[in-house]
Amino acid sequence: MTPARILFVEDDVNLGFVIRDTLENVPFRVTHCTTGPEAWEAFQAGSFDVCLLDVMLPQSDGFTLARQIRSVNTLIPILFLSALANKEDRLQGLRLGADDYLTKPFSIEELILKINVFLRRTVIQQPQLPTTDFALHRQNLTLTINSQVQHLTHREVAVLAYLLDRPNTLVRRDELLRAVWGDDDYFMGRSLDVFISRLRKRLTQIPAIRIDNVHGVGFILRR
Amino acid sequence: MTPARILFVEDDVNLGFVIRDTLENVPFRVTHCTTGPEAWEAFQAGSFDVCLLDVMLPQSDGFTLARQIRSVNTLIPILFLSALANKEDRLQGLRLGADDYLTKPFSIEELILKINVFLRRTVIQQPQLPTTDFALHRQNLTLTINSQVQHLTHREVAVLAYLLDRPNTLVRRDELLRAVWGDDDYFMGRSLDVFISRLRKRLTQIPAIRIDNVHGVGFILRR
DNA sequence: TAACGTTTGTTAACGAGTTGTTAATGGAGC
DNA sequence: GCTCCATTAACAACTCGTTAACAAACGTTA
Known part of the structure; x- marks a missing residue:
């Protein structure tokens, strides 16, 4: 099976690199972006199986990005990664249609397990036959x-x-x-x-x- | 739509009552058990859409119960509720095939949102015969x-x-x-x-x- | 049971209000 | 002046709760 494709948005370069590296070793195919607009571009251009969004992002935040993604794709799993353990933020994320909300620091193994939970549960994206663009x-x-x-x-x-x-x-x-x-x-x-x-x-x-x-x-x- | 059926296992009577009451108001149809064996009985007898398992249970623990359930049903979402914020326990739960692991105290709204995440993602069980939706x-x-x-x-x-x-x-x-x-x-x-x-x-x-x-x-x- | 008044089932028609559509108006920017 | 564009006007079309009308079912009384 070809590795699942992950859209990974994290503005902290160091943390981003570590996570990306680990995920690629699973293996997953990871597209790493550092800003909301960049990620939105990538999402529209590419085709992904899971989105991993940092909540705090420069320019537009993760919630805005999630709303954009949900507006065109109600199915794709969205997992938030956040430094905020704040309860209201967790709820907001879930209300937006996110599937999970992991608060830093989380173990990478947990992240991988969670990603697999949703890959397992997501209906394979049909290539959308008469996709009028x-x-x-x-x-x-x-x-x-x-x-x-x-x-x-x-x-x-x-x-x-x-x-x-x-x-x-x-x-x-x-x-x-x-x-x-x-x-x-x-x-x-x-x-x-x-x-x-x-x-x-x-x-x-x-x-x-x-x-x-x-x-x-x-x-x-x-x- | 008929309410989703939840198998809810929690030995703390007070907490169990509160959660059960809240879930029934969503509405969900809740079967509340207080021990592992009782829950296993109920699971085999009934037909459920989601399992909500406390980790700490008298007699057999939540992990054992989860293993039993997974042995006959690989699809049903299992969410653990636990007083242990312990990382190893979280991982163990996920490795057993659980879908999420909520640590107490969690907000009930979050629990409901999480339940809905998995209801949304789970292929509908076709139990009753001519179940017209x-x-x-x-x-x-x-x-x-x-x-x-x-x-x-x-x-x-x-x-x-x-x-x-x-x-x-x-x-x-x-x-x-x-x-x-x-x-x-x-x-x-x-x-x-x-x-x-x-x-x-x-x-x-x-x-x-x-x-x-x-x-x-x-x-x-x-x- | 037969007769009768009341309640309910069903369909159609009415009319106030809402929406669809096109064109006219007028203001802002050039 | 011209162009662009949101607003306003005007009228057609539609929606939907109500009312009307009549048929059917029910329950009571004799």
């Missing part, structure tokens, strides 16, 4: 679908990003309005409807992703 | 029966949820009306009948669940 580039304000690039406006990105971060979840109108517009009144509500309409038009090329309305409550982005 | 998702306003998703309205969810929370119990018309409509008069009563009718239609695909009328009094959801 789909990516919202929030910085560039572009949406790529099947290599076709569309240019969005800020508001469009804001609304779509908010929904994409919460796939298959009912997002209430007022929640969405407050998040994107900062407040909600009748006209903002109508504005929102206009944007939903525009986004739907943009998404018509991928039937796998759609925005459903729940009458009187809000919207669900399904994917 | 059935789930009312109150947030998303959806009802899933045999993988078929139906979209309900608020009122439908409110009525069905109220009945589902009191299965096999006579729910009086005025009680239901007051709970869902806030008040009861003649027309609300007729409205209720309309909703019962609609819900029955939605439930036709699952004969195991039905709503019976008790003339002049109210309804009983049987399952």
Whole structure:
């Protein structure tokens, strides 16, 4: 069997090297990143079986990264590594959809055992047959679908990003309005409807992703 | 969805009661044992989705029990609860095939989150014969029966949820009306009948669940 | 049992409110 | 001026709780 692929994010260079080295001897195939954005790039570019995220990272923290990863992959095991034994942080990590939360110092053997727990339990990733490629580039304000690039406006990105971060979840109108517009009144509500309409038009090329309305409550982005 | 079934082994009566009570409120269906042999009996007799084992037990310890369980079931998630923060014990538990090892004191919320991690990752046991899957998702306003998703309205969810929370119990018309409509008069009563009718239609695909009328009094959801 | 009033089942129709969609408006930046 | 884009307007389409209407079931009384 080919070794499992691990996305390992740890900004402490020394600790990172030691862990990486040990994991590679198991053997696992390890991709080591030191910042959130770098890891997010790597995650999108590559294909992994497990994510190992340090919570404290320069630029964007591990929780943000986990949320990004979960928004596109609800299945991959995510294990947090943290220097914080803080209970609230542990809970937050788990609530975000993490699978475990190891507090430093942990023994490497324990880490390996834990990784194997989740490898054992995870359904093998199907190569996703008709994978229409789909990516919202929030910085560039572009949406790529099947290599076709569309240019969005800020508001469009804001609304779509908010929904994409919460796939298959009912997002209430007022929640969405407050998040994107900062407040909600009748006209903002109508504005929102206009944007939903525009986004739907943009998404018509991928039937796998759609925005459903729940009458009187809000919207669900399904994917 | 019917609640997951948990085999919970803990010899401390007070702590055991508290945890059991909390878990049942999630809800999970909890079978609480206080000794290893008793738990082994229960495991063989029943059918469970998760095992929660205290390490320190009278007669035979949690490790022995875990080994017994693993010998007949390699799939079921086993979580250890232990007063020992001892690293060697943690490792031993994991080596035995446990999935996690929580050291006391742990927060109950963390325990629940961890249980859900493994429920999510475990292939569903197909125990009972024609187990039609059935789930009312109150947030998303959806009802899933045999993988078929139906979209309900608020009122439908409110009525069905109220009945589902009191299965096999006579729910009086005025009680239901007051709970869902806030008040009861003649027309609300007729409205209720309309909703019962609609819900029955939605439930036709699952004969195991039905709503019976008790003339002049109210309804009983049987399952 | 027959008759009758009450309760319940079921379907359809109504109407207030919500959402979908397109176009017009107007402000900001150039 | 022009361009871009969020907002507002306008109207069409839809949703869904309620009400109406009638049929069926029930329970009581004679």
